Amino acid sequence: MAEETEFITNEDDEEKESVFETGSITVEKDGHFIHCLTIIGQIEGHFILPRQNKTTKYEHVIPQLVAIEESKDIEGLLIILNTVGGDVEAGLAIAELLSTMKTPTASLVLGGGHSIGVPLAVSCKKSFIAQSATMTVHPVRMNGTVLGVPQTLSYFEKMQDRIVRFVENNSHISAEAFRALMMKTGELIMDVGTVLDGEEAVACGLIDALGGLSDALDFLDREIEKSGEDHALHGDRS
Numbered sequence: 570m571a572e573e574t575e576f577i578t579n580e581d582d583e584e585k586e587s588v589f590e591t592g593s594i595t596v597e598k599d600g601h602f603i604h605c606l607t608i609i610g611q612i613e614g615h616f617i618l619p620r621q622n623k624t625t626k627y628e629h630v631i632p633q634l635v636a637i638e639e640s641k642d643i644e645g646l647l648i649i650l651n652t653v654g655g656d657v658e659a660g661l662a663i664a665e666l667l668s669t670m671k672t673p674t675a676s677l678v679l680g681g682g683h684s685i686g687v688p689l690a691v692s693c694k695k696s697f698i699a700q701s702a703t704m705t706v707h708p709v710r711m712n713g714t715v716l717g718v719p720q721t722l723s724y725f726e727k728m729q730d731r732i733v734r735f736v737e738n739n740s741h742i743s744a745e746a747f748r749a750l751m752m753k754t755g756e757l758i759m760d761v762g763t764v765l766d767g768e769e770a771v772a773c774g775l776i777d778a779l780g781g782l783s784d785a786l787d788f789l790d791r792e793i794e795k796s797g798e799d800h801a802l803h804g805d806r807s
Contacts, residue, residue, distance in 0.1 A: 593633060595643060598786055601793045603645040604637050606630070612663070612685055614656025625652065627659035634666050644796075645789035648676040648693055654684025657709060657728060661685065661735065667692035668739055673792035675785040678702045678767075678776065688732055690776065691740040695788050697780035700767040704775065706750040707762025741774030 593606045608630070610623030618624050637643050648667065654660070667674060667689070674693035682690040682698070683705035690696050690704070698704070709729045729751075737744045750763040750773070757764070770776040778784070 599790050601644045601790060602642050603647055603786065603789055603793075604640075604643045605647045605649060606633060606637075607649045607651075608663075608686070608689060609651050610655075611653055612655030612660040612689075614659035616656075624655070627656070627663055630663050631666060634663070634670065638670050638672055643672065644793045645673045645675070646670070646693075647785055647789060648674065648689070650676060650678045650682045650686055650690055651680035652682060652684075652686040652689070654686055654705075657685050657732070659685075660689055661731065664688040664692040664735065664739075668735075673789050673796060675788050677780070677782065677785045678704065678770075681705070685732075687775070688735050688739075691736055694792065695778070695785075696740070696776045697778050697785050697788075698767045698770050698776045699781055700779055702767050702770075704765045704770050705757075705762060706747070706765065706775075707757065707760055708751050710760075736775070740776070743774075746773060747775075 593604065595602055595604045597603075608625045610625060611618060613624040613626045634646075637646055664685075667676075674695075676690050676693040676696045678686075678690050678696070678698040679702055680699075681703050683703075684707065687704055687706055690698070709725050709732065733744050733747055733751075736742065736747050750765070752761055753763045754761050756762065765773065765775065767776075767779050771779055
């Protein structure tokens with residue numbers, strides 16, 4: 570009995586360590602296993618950010634998404650976002666993976682889903698945002714030394730086109746409306762762009778619905794049930 574108790578304790582410790590290290594946990598809802606993955610702080614790409622920065626490392630997130638998609642146990646994925654943005658290519662890479670998953674996915678913006686957090690928020694099958702949350706939409710920026718040559722401007726334009734195209738394909742906002750939000754002047758003190766609160770993000774078609782944790786989990790529960798029914802029907806026909 571003592572050995573069994575020790576095993577359970579070690580298992581709990583491992584789960585707590587996993588939550589601390591990766592910001593992810595698998596929970597059970599109505600008999601279905603749903604994995605929760607948090608994307609917080611700055612998205613860290615090819616360059617390591619200072620230790621005092623709260624970061625989400627793309628080399629940690631991408632293998633987790635592959636494992637979730639291939640898992641026989643995990644039936645749904647919830648992405649919780651509170652990010653200021655970060656590395657554009659790393660964020661877009663994660664968003665592209667999320668958008669192509671067969672596993673039912675939902676995103677929930679809490680606090681903020683800024684900059685490259687916008688494509689991440691819209692990449693899931695359904696996106697939710699808390700009423701008090703905000704999202705900042707602005708043009709692509711790059712820190713550090715930038716060469717003043719035409720090729721640099723072309724690179725920025727192509728990167729921006731990729732983001733606009735991705736957002737248009739994965740939300741209900743048009744490319745023209747999204748570009749207008751990007752280029753709006755007079756709202757951000759040191760930049761061009763737009764800050765949207767929860768209601769505004771839904772009204773413009775960027776996010777699907779206002780909601781919270783229970784709404785996102787209920788959606789995933791319904792999608793899992795529907796997926797199970799579809800598989801059963803397909804099996805009967807075959």
